[in-house]
Amino acid sequence: MEKRIPDIYNSLQELSWQFGDHGFNGECCGDLSLVEYMALKKILNTRSIPIQEIGIALNFTKSGATRIIDRLEQKGYVLREQSPVDGRVCCVTVTPRGVEIMSKIIEKYTKYVQDILEEFKPEQIEQIGNSLEMLVKAVQKNKPFDSSF
Amino acid sequence: MEKRIPDIYNSLQELSWQFGDHGFNGECCGDLSLVEYMALKKILNTRSIPIQEIGIALNFTKSGATRIIDRLEQKGYVLREQSPVDGRVCCVTVTPRGVEIMSKIIEKYTKYVQDILEEFKPEQIEQIGNSLEMLVKAVQKNKPFDSSF
DNA sequence: ATAATATAGTTGACGTCATCAACTATATTA
DNA sequence: TAATATAGTTGATGACGTCAACTATATTAT
Numbered sequence: 463m464e465k466r467i468p469d470i471y472n473s474l475q476e477l478s479w480q481f482g483d484h485g486f487n488g489e490c491c492g493d494l495s496l497v498e499y500m501a502l503k504k505i506l507n508t509r510s511i512p513i514q515e516i517g518i519a520l521n522f523t524k525s526g527a528t529r530i531i532d533r534l535e536q537k538g539y540v541l542r543e544q545s546p547v548d549g550r551v552c553c554v555t556v557t558p559r560g561v562e563i564m565s566k567i568i569e570k571y572t573k574y575v576q577d578i579l580e581e582f583k584p585e586q587i588e589q590i591g592n593s594l595e596m597l598v599k600a601v602q603k604n605k606p607f608d609s610s611f
Numbered sequence: 612m613e614k615r616i617p618d619i620y621n622s623l624q625e626l627s628w629q630f631g632d633h634g635f636n637g638e639c640c641g642d643l644s645l646v647e648y649m650a651l652k653k654i655l656n657t658r659s660i661p662i663q664e665i666g667i668a669l670n671f672t673k674s675g676a677t678r679i680i681d682r683l684e685q686k687g688y689v690l691r692e693q694s695p696v697d698g699r700v701c702c703v704t705v706t707p708r709g710v711e712i713m714s715k716i717i718e719k720y721t722k723y724v725q726d727i728l729e730e731f732k733p734e735q736i737e738q739i740g741n742s743l744e745m746l747v748k749a750v751q752k753n754k755p756f757d758s759s760f
Numbered sequence: 761a762t763a764a765t766a767t768a769g770t771t772g773a774c775g776t777c778a779t780c781a782a783c784t785a786t787a788t789t790a
Numbered sequence: 791t792a793a794t795a796t797a798g799t800t801g802a803t804g805a806c807g808t809c810a811a812c813t814a815t816a817t818t819a820t
Contacts (some may be wrong), residue, residue, distance in 0.1 A: 464725065466740040468717070471724045473743035474772045478630035480647060480750050483622055484670045486616050489758030497777090521633045527810065528799060531775095535760060550786045550797040564760060568617070574756050575620045576613065578749045584613070586745065591615040593742035594622035594753070596735065600727045605680030607723050611715060627761060646806090663768065675807045682806095699768040699815045766817070773810095777799070779803085 474597075490553045491567045493537060497522075499567060501530050502539055502556065506564055512545070539563060623746075640687060640716045646671075650679050650717060651705065653690055655713055659702045662695070686710060 517527030539560030666676030688709035
């Protein structure tokens with residue numbers, strides 16, 4: 463067992479808490495919850511996506527996904543349209559207002575990250591960027607997580 | 612604006628989602644929610660802590676903290692005791708069962724992180740560890756996060 | 761000493777949210 | 791064309807955190 467591993471786990475957890483639902487004094491993303499923000503981001507990145515896909519991507523049931531889209535639609539950030547290809551499918555797209563709120567949110571967070579990293583040298587920032595990239599890639603390989611207890 | 616910053620933000624968010632409430636198929640920590648796990652960890656690290664402190668540390672109201680402790684107590688992982696120093700204060704301590712579940716959870720996650728990092732070289736792991744440590748320290752300096760929209 | 765105030769914690773009512781199971785509507789297959 | 795499969799929605803439900811009001815203990819002022 464690599465000695466550094468437990469430290470890495472702890473750091474990851476600490477950071478995740480800060481960037482998760484309870485960080486930033488619970489003030490996540492304007493009038494969006496973290497979940498809504500993530501859904502909106504997913505929709506934006508795919509341009510048009512069936513509701514179920516959103517649920518799968520974010521680990522919600524399809525009814526959960528329906529409810530998330532309900533909220534985003536009420537707030538005016540997305541639109542439902544019936545798919546021209548398959549009448550059962552409900553393509554969700556982002557409205558201009560949705561695009562706008564997203565860019566504002568991303569701007570705030572980016573600003574925050576920049577403040578956080580203010581005192582680091584460019585090569586340190588480079589190193590941090592590389593490390594996080596490696597981690598993300600490693601995580602996306604979807605190693606099984608044994609959740610039995 | 613450093614060019615790397617938006618990437619860093621994205622990576623952080625990606626990792627946070629994975630390590631947050633919805634990652635790992637929602638299978639966080641045995642019979643503990645992420646919030647309960649974080650509270651238990653906090654209690655363990657301080658040995659004995661007033662309920663309100665837990666709320667402050669994790670960004671909950673004091674009644675929210677009360678409810679979290681209720682759940683942990685029902686599950687047998689913590690105990691409430693009146694403080695000998697101040698009768699208003701309710702010192703929370705971890706039971707042996709609490710210690711046990713914590714070490715199991717940490718073991719699982721550490722194992723997971725190890726699997727994730729399996730293919731990296733020791734110096735890469737070292738670099739990742741250092742980067743995360745820098746990030747955690749930077750975050751803990753508690754820069755203000757502008758949450759206005 | 762005692763009355764007034766402050767603080768820690770609890771509780772009932774409430775709103776939010778995700779899930780389950782049942783349902784509708786459309787598509788595919790036999 | 792009948793049977794089955796799939797996408798999405800909905801009502802009922804349970805988990806959870808907050809607010810405001812409350813209890814109990816401690817501190818401060820007179």
